Amino acid sequence: MSTRRGSLLATGALLLTTASWGSTFFLIKDLLDRVPTLDFLAVRFAIAGVVMSAVAHRAVLAMSREVLRRAVVVGGIYGVAQILQTAGLAHTAASVSGFITGMYVVCTPLLAAVLLRTRIGPLTWAAVALATAGLGVLTLQGFSIGYGEALTFVAAVLYALHIIALGAWSTARDALGMSVVQLLVIAVICLVATAPDGVVLPDTGRDWASVVYMAMVAGALALIAQTWAQSQLSPTRTAIIMSMEPVFAAFFAVLLGGEGLTSRMLLGGAMVLAAMLVVELAPRRKVEGEVQHLAV
Numbered sequence: 001m002s003t004r005r006g007s008l009l010a011t012g013a014l015l016l017t018t019a020s021w022g023s024t025f026f027l028i029k030d031l032l033d034r035v036p037t038l039d040f041l042a043v044r045f046a047i048a049g050v051v052m053s054a055v056a057h058r059a060v061l062a063m064s065r066e067v068l069r070r071a072v073v074v075g076g077i078y079g080v081a082q083i084l085q086t087a088g089l090a091h092t093a094a095s096v097s098g099f100i101t102g103m104y105v106v107c108t109p110l111l112a113a114v115l116l117r118t119r120i121g122p123l124t125w126a127a128v129a130l131a132t133a134g135l136g137v138l139t140l141q142g143f144s145i146g147y148g149e150a151l152t153f154v155a156a157v158l159y160a161l162h163i164i165a166l167g168a169w170s171t172a173r174d175a176l177g178m179s180v181v182q183l184l185v186i187a188v189i190c191l192v193a194t195a196p197d198g199v200v201l202p203d204t205g206r207d208w209a210s211v212v213y214m215a216m217v218a219g220a221l222a223l224i225a226q227t228w229a230q231s232q233l234s235p236t237r238t239a240i241i242m243s244m245e246p247v248f249a250a251f252f253a254v255l256l257g258g259e260g261l262t263s264r265m266l267l268g269g270a271m272v273l274a275a276m277l278v279v280e281l282a283p284r285r286k287v288e289g290e291v292q293h294l295a296v
Contacts, residue, residue: 006232007232007233009232010228010229010230010231010232010233011229011233011237011241011280013225013226013228013229014225014226014229014233014238014241014242015241015244016222016225017222017225017226017229017242018241018242018244018245018248019244019248020217020218020221020222021218021222021245021248021249022244022245022246022247022248022249022250022251022252023218023248023249023252023256024213024214024218025249025252025253025257026249026252026253026256026257026259027210027213027214028040028214029257030210031202031207031210031211034202034203034207035200035201035202035207036194036197036200037086037089037090038083038086038190038193038194039194039199039200039201040211041082041086041190041194042187042190042191042193042194042199043199043201043202043211043215044211044214044215044219045079045183045186045187045190045215045219046187046190046191047211047212047215047216047219048183048187048215048216048219048220048223049180049183049184049186049187051215051216051220052179052180052183052220053180053184056176056177056180057180059176059177059180060177060180060181062177063174063177063178063181067169067174067177067178068177068181070165070169070178071174071177071178071181071182071185072181072185073165074162074165074166074169074178074182075181075182075183075184075185075186076185076189077158077161077162077165078158078159078162078182078185078186079185079186079188079189079190080158080189081155081158081159081162082155082186082189082190083189083190083193084151084152084154084155084158085097085101085151085152085155087148087151088100088147088148088149088150088151088152088155089148089152090148091146091147091148091149091151092146092148092149092152096140096148096149096152097148097152098135098246098249099135099136099140100149100152100153100156101152101155101156101159102131102132102135102156102243102245102246103132103135103153103156104156104157104159104160104163104239104242105128105131105132105135105239105240105242105243106128106132107156107157107159107160108160108163108164108235108236108238108239109124109125109128109235109236109239110160111157111160111161111164112164112167112234112235112236115164115168116164116167116168116235118234118235118236120236123278123279124236124279126278127240127275127276127278127279128236128239128240128275130271130272130274130275130278131240131243131271131272131275131276133271134243134267134268134269134270134271134272134273134274134275135243135246135268135272136268137264137267137268137271138246138247138250138264138265138267138268138269138271138272160235160239163230163235163238163239163242164235166226166227166230166238167230167233167234167235167238168235170227170228170230170231171231172228172231172232175224175227175228175231176224178227179220179223179224179227182223182227183219183220183223236279237279237280240275240276240279241276241279241280243272243275243276244272244273244276246268246272247268247269247272247273250265250268250269251269
């Protein structure tokens with residue numbers, strides 16, 4: 001597969017991934033009226049992990065010990081980020097949480113510059129700034145700094161580390177096995193977090209259908225697509241493409257969730273989309289287009 005073709009396919013895979021994540025927001029909002037957040041996360045990732053283990057266990061068995069260790073690390077980072085984001089959401093507005101979580105768009109190139117010694121050009125930094133401003137327009141109604149915001153920001157940093165780690169460690173060959181291990185690790189972390197109070201299960205067929213969709217489509221398949229895509233794309237490009245998630249969330253909230261279309265949605269979404277197009281279509285220096293795989 002040529003580098004250009006692989007890059008385009010990876011971009012398409014990430015867009016489908018963020019679209020699937022965006023489609024879950026109005027479903028989660030409805031489901032959490034009846035199922036506690038951590039219980040929902042535990043059940044969602046447990047279903048995804050168990051099903052994918054049964055389907056793709058050979059991919060896991062074929063992994064080397066080193067790749068297995070890396071998969072456990074990145075799964076642990078993501079699982080802890082999920083817990084912190086959830087805890088932060090209990091102490092801050094959903095709009096503020098969405099904006100701060102989206103700050104992984106800024107954290108990713110900063111951390112990549114430190115950890116991977118990646119040099120980011122001014123045009124890419126401009127795209128990062130545009131995506132961040134677009135997220136602000138799309139999500140923010142007000143802002144204050146407190147306990148919830150601090151927890152959410154730590155989660156954003158961990159999401160950035162997850163993107164960087166996948167970019168450094170994932171390969172097309174190991175993408176499936178790494179994804180299955182990540183799902184299992186995330187499930188274990190969420191189950192441990194919610195176990196002291198017991199696990200509340202959905203009690204209607206409609207709720208179970210929502211959980212299964214979020215487990216298999218927006219969970220398992222999305223994580224496989226992200227892991228493979230990051231074997232083809234640099235972390236900074238990945239972060240900017242993934243900033244489309246709240247744009248898709250707004251789109252599905254209007255289309256299926258009954259929310260009204262606002263000028264803020266249109267302007268913020270257009271800014272994030274423009275940022276993605278800038279980083280995808282503009283000429284890149286060689287070092288920015290490289291995927292740096294680390295051996296340790």
